[in-house]
Amino acid sequence: MTESSGPVPPVSEGLLGAALLDAILPVFVTGSWDDGMPVLWVNPAFTESTGISTDDMNRRGIHPLLTLVEDDPDREPGQASLRAGKPTERMIRGQRANGAPTWWHVSMSPIPDGDGSVRMWLGAATDVSTYVQRHAAQLASLEFERRERADLDLVAQTSELLGDLEYPYALRDIADLLRALVPWAGFYLNDDGLMFADGVDVASPPSGRGRRHTRYVPESPVLAHQGDQLGDDAAGVRASVDQVQDLLDGVVDGPVLLELDGRFPAHSASGWLRRDLVRRIVEETGVIPRSVVVHGVAGRRRVLGLVASWHGAGTAVDGLVGPDPDEIPAEPQHVFTVIEVVARRAGTAIDNARLYAREHRLAEALQRAMLPEQAEVPGLDVWTYYAPNAEHAQVGGDWYDVLQITEGTVGLVVGDVVGHDVEAAAAMGQLRSVVRSYAFELATPGVVVDRVDQLVTGMRIPRSASMVYATLRHEPDGDVWAVQYTRAGHLPPLLLRDGTVTQLADAGGSLIGFGSKPRATARAELRRGDVLLFYTDGLIERRDRSLKVGLDALIETSARITARDAAGVGEELLSRLADAPEDDVALVVVRVPDPVVDAEVQPLSPRSRRWLLPSEPASIGRARHAVLRTCQAWGLPESASAELVVSELVANGVLHGWGNIALRLFDTGDGLRIEVEDSNPAPPVTTDGHPNRLGGFGMQIVERLADWGWRPAGSGKLVWAKLRPTGA
Structure with a gap:
């Protein structure tokens, strides 16, 4: 840097003028x-x-x-x-x-x-035009990105709502989201005629043939008012084209613009939709709409319904000021695109939900036809449990039966068909019917399974299966039950006696239908206090261990069981081995009561019990016996009151519910809690009885003996009752 040689001379006015020039x-x-x-x-x-x-x-x-x-x-x-x-x-x-x-x-x-x-x-x-234009372009880009993000967020929220169509207001909430883009939007489903929809009835059949709209709704005063405002010419009948019906029939892809300032034939889809839309939009906004945009909600084979969106043009009503149609700008294309995407996703989701619901109803129908049965056997304490692992099918390939063949003979069978889907359930139903037929005809288990082999070979059942079949015959002296059994590729039953576990592993053979030689029959006996345990591999099988390790764990757990009732034995096994099963589980526990030992100090077993009962009158008696045995095992004095309460709750489930009935008992420390779950979501109601006929007092009895309530559970409800202490 050099030093200045002197002061800077002043700039003359002439020089400044020249510079500016x-x-x-x-x-x-x-x-x-x-x-x-x-x-x-x-x-x-x-x-x-x-x-x-x-x-x-x-x-x-x-x-x-x-x-x-x-x-x-x-x-x-x-x-x-x-x-x-x-x-x-x-x-x-x-x-x-x-x-x-x-x-x-x-x-x-x-x-x-x-x-x-x-x-x-x-x-x-x-x-600065270049900079202004660049800045405007940046703002436009940011606005476009913001709008795109908002649209994607709206679609994401819509997808989340469509993931749970059992929520009764899913479509209403989606329409509320769309109202961030347009002043009003709403869904209509074509289930036996168009209906405004807040939610989805998944019980309606999935898409098949289209349905014509035939529901009629008369003109309302609001529409007459609209005709007065828009003139007689605008109120003329437009019968040439039914745009909405064409959209529902798939004649046009849509969207269509539905003019609302005219009249349509009374029974046409366009006429019905026009009247309903005007009524709804006027009630919410105070403006009579002049037109709406209608998008189809398409399923796989037909249009399931509509999405109607009003974009603002209309006439004020009752002094309310509405937007001037001339001042409303053209709707951006992205609005129509977003509504179209939402309509398409809604159609797919609704169709899937109804398809799954139909499969669920099919599975429930199969299940009701093939539910495991348990006979009440005099002289034996029998507890059974079945839990399918399939979430939607609710029925799998495992099964059991407890059959009262003669007065002194009981048949027990536990089987497992490969897989846990509807096909496995169908194969299980066939096998179950065959086994039941031969069980009542033949006495020896090996002979029964031989005949099953022969018939199954001719039936060509597509799934392989294993099973154990046993008979229990009461000996004349009254203290011993003789057991005969045979196994067809199934895990061995267990005999629990005084802390010792014995595998009944004899009389083994190949899977059902693959027997090449006569089936053998093995023998054992049950004495007082003995427990006989039948099970399927879902009780012990896990991905992180071999089946042999699981069987060893079952034997070790069984040796430490202290419960003195069959339900208690089952609860201990489930709580320790099958808290989160990875496959279907079927379990049958048979115990010979010992009056002397059972009357001693109560064992430290889980203070909870559960049963899965079919929706049939016989389940009421089973529930009463179950609660009596449980009160005896726990030493609870409220057995009489508990028997009345459980009888009423299970009877309500049988009369008014469907599917399985789940019964659960809990010892809370200050009273017995009873829970009954069925598939009917309707709550129980206390009545004053049925006039001129018997019944209707069940919940009054429950109120006298217990505090009770209910809550939704799955697709149904759970009713609970907690017994009051004796003398309360």
């Missing part, structure tokens, strides 16, 4: 504000940019610069600075010499006289 920026000089700021001088750059010289401006008169500036509603701050003689700068929109619009950044600086008064102003203008 040669400047590349448009520069101009005006008079004072009081004189109207006439343009006194402009440089060549100004003339080149605007096409206007000083002489041209002088001929234009006062404020010639205003001809270069379009309307500026925010000019007052700049004018206030000019009046006060203060420097100011403004962004203004003007025109170039060729008439092209442009943006200028104009700065005005006062030129004071010797006495301080401002008689002239120096102005400079910078063309």
Whole structure:
């Protein structure tokens, strides 16, 4: 850096004038504000940019610069600075010499006289059109990105709502989301005629043949008012085309614009939808709509319904001011695109939900026809449990039966068909029927399974299966039950006696239908206090261990069981081995009661019990026996009250529910809690009885003996009752 050789000489006025004259920026000089700021001088750059010289401006008169500036509603701050003689700068929109619009950044600086008064102003203008356009493009890009994000977020929220169509207001909430784009939107489903829908009835059949709309709704006073406002010509009948029915029939893909300022045939889909839309939109907004956009909600084979969206045009009603149709801008294309995407996703989701519901109902029908049965066996304590692992099918390939063959003979069977789907359930049902038929005809288990082999070979059942079949015969002395059994590729039953576990592993053989030689029959016996355990591999099978390790764990767990009732034995096994099973589980526990040992100190077993009962009258008796045995095992004194309460709750489930009935008992420490779950979501109701006929007092009995309530559970309900202490 070099030092200066001397003071900088002052710039002469002539040099400044020459600099302004040669400047590349448009520069101009005006008079004072009081004189109207006439343009006194402009440089060549100004003339080149605007096409206007000083002489041209002088001929234009006062404020010639205003001809270069379009309307500026925010000019007052700049004018206030000019009046006060203060420097100011403004962004203004003007025109170039060729008439092209442009943006200028104009700065005005006062030129004071010797006495301080401002008689002239120096102005400079910078063309910033490129920067303004770039900034506008950036803002437009950001706005487009924001809108795209908002649209994607709306579609994502819609998809989340469509994931749970059992929620009764799923479609209403989706329509509320769409109202961020349009003033009003709503769903209509075509289930036996169009109906406005807040939610989805998944019980309706999935898409098949289309349904014609035939529901009739008369004209409302609002529509008559609309006819008065729009004139007689607008209220004429438009019967030539039923646009909505064409959309429902798939004749057109949509969307269609439905004009609402006319009349349609009374039974047409367009006429019904017009009347319903006008009524709803008027109630919510106070405006009679003139037209709506209708999108089809398409399933796989037919259009399931409609999405109607009102975009704002209409006439005010009852003094309410609505939007002027002339002032409503054209709807952006993205709005129609988003509504179309939502309609398409809704159609797919509704169709899937109804398809799954139909499969579920089919599985439930199979299940009701093939539910495992358990006969009440005098002299034995029998507990059974079955839990399919299939979430939707609710029925798998495992099964059991407890059959009262003769007065002193009981048949026990546990089987497992490969898989846990509807096909496995169908194969299980066939096998179960065959086994039951031969069990009542033949006495020896090996012979029964031989006959099953022969019949299954001819039936060509597509799934392989294993099973254990046993008979228990009561010996004349009354203390011993003789056991005969045979195994067809199934895990061995277990015999529990005084803490010792014995595998009944004899009489083994190949899977059902693959027997090449006669089946063998093995023998054992049950004494007082003994437990016989039948099970399927779902009880012990896990991905992280072999089946042998699981069997060893079952034997070890069984040796430590302390419960003295069959249900307690089952609860201990399930709690320790099958808290989260990975496959279907079937379990049969048979115990010979021992009055002497059972009356001793109560064992430390789980204070909970569960049963899965078919929806049939015989389950009421089973439930009573179950609660009596449980109260005896736990030493609870409220057995009589518990028997009454459980009888009423299970009877309600049998009479008014469907599917399985789940019974659960809990010892809370201050009273017995009873829970009964069925598949009917309707809550129980206390009545004053049925006039002129018996019954109707069940819940009154429950109220007298217990505190009770209910809550939704799965697709049905759970009713609970907690017994009051004796004497309360």
